[in-house]
Amino acid sequence: MSTKPLKTKVSITLDESVVETVKELAEEDDRNFSQYINWILKEWIKNKKKGAEK
Numbered sequence: 001m002s003t004k005p006l007k008t009k010v011s012i013t014l015d016e017s018v019v020e021t022v023k024e025l026a027e028e029d030d031r032n033f034s035q036y037i038n039w040i041l042k043e044w045i046k047n048k049k050k051g052a053e054k
Helices: 016-028 033-053
Strands: none
Touching: 016 033
């Protein structure tokens, strides 16, 4: 039985200012860069879905 991977590796291009800000925020939140990006996107999606329900 094969299991589906929980994460998918992707490559994106970001503005340098975004990268620096996310790195700082991730460090303050004791997360690595990738974890923080993932968390930000999950929160944004959750909020977007809530807005669509209105």
